[in-house]
Amino acid sequence: MPSLSYLMARLLQIIPTFLLVMIFIFLFVRLLPGDPAIAMAEAKATDAQLEQIRHNLGLDQPLPIQFLLFVTNTLTGDLGRSIMLKAPVTEIILTRLPTTIFLALYSVLLAICLAGPLAFLAAARVNSALDVTIRSVFQVGLSMPVFYIGLVLLTVLAAQLRWFPVGGYGTSFLDNLHHLMLPALSVALYTSAIILRNLRASLIEVLDADYVQFARAKGLSPHIVMTRHVLRNALVSTVTLLGLSIGNLMSGTLVTETVFAVPGVGRLMLEAIFARDYPLIQGLTLTFAVLVSVVFLLTDIVQSWLDPRLRQS
Amino acid sequence: MSIVLQSPSRKASRVNAFIGRAFSRPSFVIGFAILALSIALALFPQLLAPYDPLAFDLSAIQQGPSLAHPFGTDNFGRDVLSRVIWAYRVDMQMAFFATIFALLIGVTVGAFVGYYGGIADTIFGRCVDAIITFPFLVLVIAIVAVLGPGLINMYVAITAVNWVYYARLTRAEIMAQKSNDYAAAGRVLGYSDRRIIFRHLLPNAISPIIVYWMTDMALAILLGSSLGYLGLGAQPPAAEWGVLIAEGRNFLLTAWWMSLMPGIAIVLTGLGFSLVGDALADLLRPKGR
Amino acid sequence: MSQIEKETVLDIRRLRTEFGLTERPLVAVDDVSFQVKAGEILGLVGESGSGKSITLRSILGIVRPRGRVKGEILWKGRDLVPLDEAALRRVRGREIAMIFQEPMSSLNPLLTVGLQISENLAAHTDLDAKARKARAVELLDMVGIPAARDRLGDYPHEFSGGMRQRVMIAIALASNPQLLLADEPTTALDVTIQDQILRLIQALSRDLGMAVILVTHDMGVVAETCDRVAVMYGGRLCETGPTADVIGDARHPYSLGLLRSIPRDVAPRTLLYSIPGAPPSLNALPAGCAFTARCPVAGPECRDVRPNLGTAGKNRQVACHHREQALIHFSAREAAQ
């Protein structure tokens, strides 16, 4: 297992990154054009009401003070109040986040289930008809935008065959698996195309590696050669890739949540953007950044668990 | 001197041999053909589209594919084929403009940072860390949200995020090239840093960047059409594949051609870019490592 | 060198290994026959691409990607060629072990050295976990790794290059094989370490009565270590014989070229001198002698007629149409020097 000092060092690295992230978010919300007060007011509001809203949002304070307020509030978990939903941003995000995390994990799982076995089949017989077919299908998958995959699945599997519900979110775990199958699959198809590509390449590389030849020369059973020597080594780069594609995954859930009416943070982000709900946009962007950082961190930990060479801090 | 410094890839015979090898690969030929056709459609939609893409024809609403309208008509009687063809202009533009500035900025920054290293490199590293912490689409739509929807704003938003990826790639390549003999020779001969970077290091570092650019153009189409679909990219009535699919969204079962045809166009074009990109990646990969 | 005639353990007859399409195969090893006796170290020499590594891998049936092996590989009288994977697996590692050229890449970087030794024991012995551990320590001790007990939990990257090669040998020796196939075991190591490893192999062969096939392109290594030598070129054997005879009195133009071009007063570990021209590629082998294109004494028939490996003195075989001319040619050059 990775050492504690390694973990600490890795955690410390996050701090300056996060400070920058906060500055980015803050600046980009404040310095660009558009008056949040008008965005939140009804068309019918008077100028005095607008002034009051600006005051309530702290928009009449100087920028550095606003930033300080932003940082201290954020650290205490206070992301302000949503203009659109009239509730604390933290609270809104916390109610919506589990859905998105569920969806993301679900699609990663589907993607691995799809890409894993196929990558093995393809790598076992490089350039065979099967390999070429698998690669071509996934190449097409890579060229399809997530929203389009979603629409196709929606039309065929939900609207016509009625195998799955058209959208929404379930009430129990199993119900969720059923409801979120199509949205998860739309993201998974794209993600699995990336995984397949990478896993196939690293499997081919590992299968040819000297240590696998050596393991075979030792007379080990194919099963042990496969699991202990091939799979584990091929996994290292795939785990890295999975970690790095978390951004893609989040982007994908944003689209798929919109297409399938899944009440997660992705759809919330779009709604917030259309309503110019600045506190909510700010909070959500930060949430996404935290999510991605956590996944990067987890990836590092898993990687250093898999690969002893990475354990030195 | 010139022997030491000349980058080998510039020799014409090598270029010819390279093109020969490229065209002997079926995947490259298919990809190249798709791209060539796409570019032709993007450049001359007025010659190739049978109808005005914007003209309403209330007598021909939502007609299925026929000889007169091979891709059918939409809910205003507009010819879907013509709209798909005109959309090539917008989408191919997206592929180009959403990436070219990111490439130029990223390569320049990456080259300088990679060559000089030091404090600039450290700051750059931190910025990269911070930017890749945001999911790409989230950051892009957040920027679009603040700037307002539309194509130009979308280019700005994508460029603002995307240059980082080019810069990171270029930096790594330049760092690798920096230690080579010809770079040292350039320094000994007293060439300016700029000349060493742009005349000697970059030409040798450029091939993985070009390969990435190809893939990135495919990604830009995916991203641009997604934004169009979400109402943040190209704006109706302009024809853009994502917008066309969004228009057909309400008629998935009754007028499937409205969303299917632009979808096929996206997949084909994306495939064109990635086939060419993959083939180039294979061909340009250094041998014997 | 032992004077007593020992039994032949490995007898390879007309070995042919090919790749690619059956209609237009790439032949990597063609018509190779040789024997190895118990306790004997056979050197298999040649330039890279001459087919020596593939010969070794053909013996164990681990030729990738999917090579086809033909001919006979008689291991203690039993032919290995027709055996299936399961049967071959009982031979691999247990009776015939193999070590590879790159100690860096041949050990799995993600697994502890202890596990990599004991998985071999688990596959071929009935030892329990505790006994396997004891045996692993013993093996590491035997190959000269200090503080062996403490190093079982270490990973390959925590060892130096030479130590890694020792670890690999320890793994190979785990189940007391009777034949060790060593594929350029010292090429990646620096000179002092090379020496130590070769001495280790020699000692093990002597002490355990284990036969060794040592593949190398270094004549010095052969001279120092091997009892007999077989020279390969273009996937075929050109000359075999006792080491001293072949080095002192080479007959094939290729061996002659290899040896005679080395100035006598230089230490024997000098790398092979490159004979003018390049070795032929597998898809451009002539029907006749593979060395024709680079041979100084080649006649018109050499290109089309394959010379047989013919007896040339006690225990010696040479495959050449023009042995005399070759001798004269190289003697003249030597005289000129």
Add this chain to the structure above:
Amino acid sequence: MKRLLPILLGAALGLAAATSALAIERGGAMTFARYDDSTVIDPVYADRNPDLWMVTGLYETLLRNGPDGSIVPGLAEGYDVAADGLSIKLKLRDGLKFSDGSALTGADVVFSLDRARNPELGPWAGLLGAVDKASADGNQVTLTLKNPDPTIVSILATFNTGIMPKAAFEKAAGANDQEKARAFFEAGPVTSGPFTMKSRVQGSSMTFERNPNYWRPGTDGKPLPYLDQVDFVIIPDDATRILKLQAGEVDAAEFIPFARVGELGADPALKMELFPSTRIVYAPINTRETRKDGSKNPLADAKVRQALNYATDKNVLIKLVTFDTGKPMTSLMSAATQLHYGPEPLYPYNPEKAKQLLEEAGLGGGFEVTFTTLAGSADDATLFTALQQMWSPLGVNLKVEQVDNPTRGEKNRSGDFDIHTYGWANDVNDPAQVTGWLGYYKQRQAVGTGWNNEEFNALFEKSNVEVDPAKRKDEYKKMQEIYADGAPLLFLFETPFAVAVSKSVEGYVQTPLGANDFSEAWRAK
């Protein structure tokens, strides 16, 4: 024989009554797919349509809007306006109860009305601006007014005067009214309307449960509502909402895009309801002498605005945008609004007349106009494309400028536009709201157009204190005529509320003001 006939008749009549009573079935639940979620359903704080269209489901008002737009009794048995127009008396029904079983009394009414007219709280307090004091004596409620207000009766039937339980509300946690309101709502409020809120998952779903203590009887004589439960799911995407309906996952879907009305109407499992609404789609025209950038504004001339109106073929727009579900505007307000006057569609398509008017205005040579549309809106894109094609023969070069909603609001406020699209639906069952918004300069510069007509403004002010209904009606007729002639708008069309409902559900209504009324909905088993 003579005796038999009445008996037979009576039997037949009884049978008829029995069948119509039998036709309604009680119990069960329906699932309703909404386009957006409510945030806080509170009479005072509701400010977005998804909030305020739900309020009357939970909170009953003293008076109600009848099906024909007239005012009918609600919690109050009736109302009595004093002759001087300065006070109103209302008597509450006997035995009224909140959903928790506690009695609904005059004190609750005073509490609710005081809250509703407190300008510190919600955006709607102005509607009760004329009220000086609300007081109660048992079931007798009296409102005294500062000045006569002809709209007050309508306001007492408007969502913002819904009656809330004083005791339960004050018990809710929170330092101020706003926090209390949220806590009260989140906890599943005690209500006076047909339903209570059982559960809610923000952004995803909400469940209304039957209020057993609701006062109003159904056709079977027992109290409403018929349904035990209404489940709401939030599906913002139009196509997904409809797919869910077609798949039978929901029983009704609101805001059906007009493009799909025909298709869903033909679906044998569905009823395509087009509820008359007060919703109008129009385009404010900047009438100021100069544009924001200082250049001369050709649209300042009423003749030019009239010309553009004549040059616009509304029927084509209605076909393109509303797929023939809309109607041309006949006045500044929708035909479903009280005191509407408009015998025929305004500015029927007449390109010759348009041309002539432009000649008269000296702009026969053409000019350039910018049309500001909402980015991402397909309807706006269609409107623009159609208008561009309709106006180009007149030499009007229409340019498009796409902005998002807040930017459009900003441009409207600052007068930085030529023409832009806008929509409106009444919140109150009285014409004063829409008339003030669209035409009264002192309110919002006549919906940002800068149109400032002295006569219109004076009439509007006068009508707001006019107690004589007949005179008020005259004043409104005059205002509508002046407005139509001044043409500060491009008059486009009225649209209905399109809701598709499963054939198994009956009686759901969306009122002209937009309110979702489930009180008389029922489900056939």
